[in-house]
Amino acid sequence: MRHGRRVAVTGQGIVSPLGNDTDTFFSALLAGKSGIGRLRTDFAEAMDCKIGAQVSLDPLLHFSKSEAASLDRVSQFAMVAARQSVASAGLDMAALNLSRTGICLGTGMAGAGSLDDAYKRLYRDNANRLKPFTVLMAMTSAAASQIALTYGLSGPNLTYSTACSSSAVAIGEAYRLIRHGYADTMLAGGSEALLTYGSIRAWEALRTLAREDADDCTASCKPFSADRSGLVLGEGSAVVVLEDWDLARARGAHILAELVxxxxxxxxxxxxxxxxxxxxxxxxxxxxxxxxxxxxxxxxxxxxxxxxxxxxxxxxxxxxxxxxxxxxxxxxxxxxxxxxxxxxxxxxxxxxxxxxxxxxxxxxxxxxxxxxxxxxxxxxxxxxxxxxxxxxxxxxxxxxxxxxxxxxxxxxxxx
Amino acid sequence: MTTSKELLIRIITEKFEIDPQVLVPQATLEDIGIDSLDIFDVVFAAEEELDIKVPNDDVKIAVFQDLVDLIERVRTEQAKP
Known part of the structure; x- marks a missing residue:
């Protein structure tokens, strides 16, 4: 016997190695296209692992120069995905009870790029001071907090970090908040941007990364196949809008799915x-x-x-x-x-x-x-x-x- | 040599993409459209360019001229022989 309120999924947004909108993303999946390829970074040639699933996103198409400079890549992804999601849900923030609207976001390594940059300055370049925004860009809760600030979400603002399950946990916990009456509307999802020199080196050391396919590097990740050799690191973000079912219906929202x-x-x-x-x-x-x-x-x-x-x-x-x-x-x-x-x-x-x-x-x-x-x-x-x-x-x-x-x-x- | 005022106008206009005409001596942070955290970023950029170190307690900026005076003073104090 189920108890509690029903939860509708009314919006979705994505920044992914297969494109930066849900239609492009899913069409690519159905067509079997790969977003995996040679790393487009200045350090790739030095690595044992030269492949990854990278996002193509020009921050200056989405943020002012000063905004972009104060947001880690992980927050940029999350904010772009959140904007898409809010738009696709047709959410009118002015019409919402914002104290009952919040965000749950998952991330594994959060502002890994900002930390990498900071350490390079300190240990490689022997600098003795760091950019003033370093803490605010690297902190694990940065992406969720930036989104909450953007929309004035004054309900729960929570970040979950449970490694590879972080954003499934975030979506699940947001669902519970609505289902059990603690919130009416939640943005929920996750973001990751760990294709940095330091992170990839750490993953190499763990010996879990896929061997590059000799004939086609885009085919290096082979789940469930006998010749699978490991995972391929990727980056991106997805954010969904979850709403109390009755409130979503009452405002005439298009319900994409029900989280049950x-x-x-x-x-x-x-x-x-x-x-x-x-x-x-x-x-x-x-x-x-x-x-x-x-x-x-x-x-x-x-x-x-x-x-x-x-x-x-x-x-x-x-x-x-x-x-x-x-x-x-x-x-x-x-x-x-x-x-x-x-x-x-x-x-x-x-x-x-x-x-x-x-x-x-x-x-x-x-x-x-x-x-x-x-x-x-x-x-x-x-x-x-x-x-x-x-x-x-x-x-x-x-x-x-x-x-x-x-x-x-x-x-x-x-x- | 670039004056402290010229340097700060360049840093602020490039960073925040604003009209340099806004940067009159008595312009407040609100007038300029930035906040106290942004000022730390501007001071950091000036420190980098001039190879100086501005003490924490000295960054008290109400108007643009305070910032010019601060950088000018520290620059003079810490001038390399």
């Missing part, structure tokens, strides 16, 4: 190794929250990082929850195309789920050429599907550190 379930759990196993129990527990919690049986789910957007361990653990966790039904549910990892956006991954993939519901289409897992006996579900290999019937979909987000977060959404125009 959220579950989170902790692996408690190892700082990097995922556990079947932890992932399965979050999926079970999301289904219970939505008051749905497993057979209601018609598509799962997998966490599917492309690491050996994640993909086989996630496959086992899906089987643990869905049993034999698992073999009949399309499961895809869009990270094969947009890379792993870390703290923004959950939000970007939630937008993919909303668009899947809206277009009744399923994006593929690309570059899946060699079946792995331990990954034996229907991973929608190498070609998207259109003309399908999707009522409920699930989005998985797991993380180093152990925090799993799972969201369940229902199509918006069905009721």
């Amino acid at each position: 379930g959220y579950g989170s759990s902790n692996d408690c196993a190892h700082i990097t190794q995922p556990s079947v129990e932890g992932q399965a527990s979050a999926m079970a919690a999301a289904l219970a929250d939505a008051d749905l049986p497993p057979d209601a789910i018609a598509y799962i957007n997998a966490h599917g990082t492309g690491t050996k361990l994640n993909d086989r653990t996630e496959t086992a966790a899906i089987k643990r929850i869905f049993g034999d039904l698992a073999y009949g549910i399309p499961v895809s990892s869009t990270k094969s195309m947009h890379g792993h956006l870390m703290g923004a991954a959950g939000a970007v993939e939630f937008v993919a789920c909303i668009e899947a519901l809206r277009r009744q289409s399923i994006p593929p897992t690309m570059h899946l050429s060699r079946p792995d006996p331990e990954c034996d579900l229907d991973f929608v290999p190498n070609a998207g599907r259109t003309g399908v019937t999707l009522e409920y979909v699930m989005s998985n987000a797991f993380a180093f550190g152990g925090t799993s977060a799972v969201l369940v959404a229902r199509r918006g125009d069905a009721h």
